[in-house]
């Protein structure tokens with residue numbers, strides 16, 4: 001089931017939250033002093049969300065020199081078991097060096113993190129909230145596990161992750177031919193955390209999605225044919241591609257159900273939406289004979305809005321005679337029709353012959369790498385100073401916009417926060433100036449970049 005791990009240094013309030021989520025006060029059983037309890041597990045809930053909660057509270061009893069090492073190991077284990085980690089800091093204490101150790105583990109493990117500043121009631125916590133951005137783990141939720149505050153916010157951030165997980169579990173289920181035996185419940189739960197790179201191949205019917213996937217997986221696991229809609233409901237396959245484990249989502253499955261053309265379009269888009277949500281990198285596959293169709297544009301735009309890395313691949317390149325001219329034309333159309341995807345790679349392929357697939361794979365890997373890119377705060381602030389000098393922000397109505405501090409709060413896709421005075425007065429054009437600057441100066445093609453402004457007086 002969906003698993004949430006609560007991690008953080010001792011005494012931040014992990015157990016209090018655990019008890020609140022699990023809903024009963026589990027007595028802390030410690031018959032032998034000095035024995036470190038292991039990870040605690042319970043069935044947690046917030047509103048209608050039900051999940052497994054893991055608490056790494058056992059650490060609080062550990063007081064000897066090996067604390068650091070044990071903390072690290074236990075946390076790493078919790079992270080490996082979890083779908084999402086709630087990283088708790090103490091808003092009254094501020095961000096301490098020990099917190100950085102945990103932040104570091106979470107980053108290294110590439111964990112899905114919800115940052116929570118506990119004991120957040122009252123004004124005293126304000127400074128910590130700002131400091132917490134600098135951990136580079138996203139927007140902190142202010143909560144009080146003791147008083148039950150912030151549970152709504154926690155639910156809000158948890159829900160999309162939870163939903164995506166449930167949807168994915170449902171989508172994954174049919175293709176696994178598991179023989180459910182009687183004793184299945186006793187079988188050990190093996191966490192499979194060697195996560196494959198998740199790709200969705202999207203595009204209009206007959207663009208060649210199934211042919212492409214067939215070529216990659218090297219066997220006829222999907223059916224292809226000349227008429228639209230012949231692909232059966234094979235929604236995803238996992239396959240090593242050039243030594244890299246990948247899970248490939250196809251959006252073709254649902255097309256079969258659509259009989260009418262207009263319905264077809266609708267279904268393809270909503271189906272595409274589903275695949276796009278699961279994916280890390282979205283490959284928009286175009287047919288060289290009818291590139292950049294309405295449907296292609298919609299799905300590419302969707303991928304950008306969902307914050308996915310995007311690679312555009314032009315298929316059936318084998319039938320193109322005027323390759324040079326065509327390529328130029330394609331690049332122009334791309335720039336004009338999909339300005340929101342500026343810098344995304346455009347690769348020509350032939351799914352049929354397999355030509356260009358190595359370049360496609362490289363483009364996917366690179367887009368994925370950029371999507372995960374993290375830039376140090378020091379580097380960002382030096383850059384920001386330069387940008388401000390080169391082109392100072394406007395002074396609408398005589399009010400000077402002062403930008404004080406910038407930090408990356410998220411990856412996948414990269415997201416940044418700028419602390420600024422009068423964020424409401426900042427024109428869109430200035431935001432675009434900064435975003436484009438980030439893209440060029442830090443070499444981040446093919447990924448959406450988010451920039452948030454926060455009021456800091």
Ligand code: GDP
Nearest residue numbers: 205206207208209210211224226316350351352
């Ligand atoms: P899907 O609907 O996007 O899954 O498209 P299919 O994979 O079913 O392909 C539609 C048609 O295009 C089939 O007849 C394929 O043989 C053909 N096709 C796919 N890729 C290529 C290619 O690279 N070159 C050529 N010439 N034909 C292709």
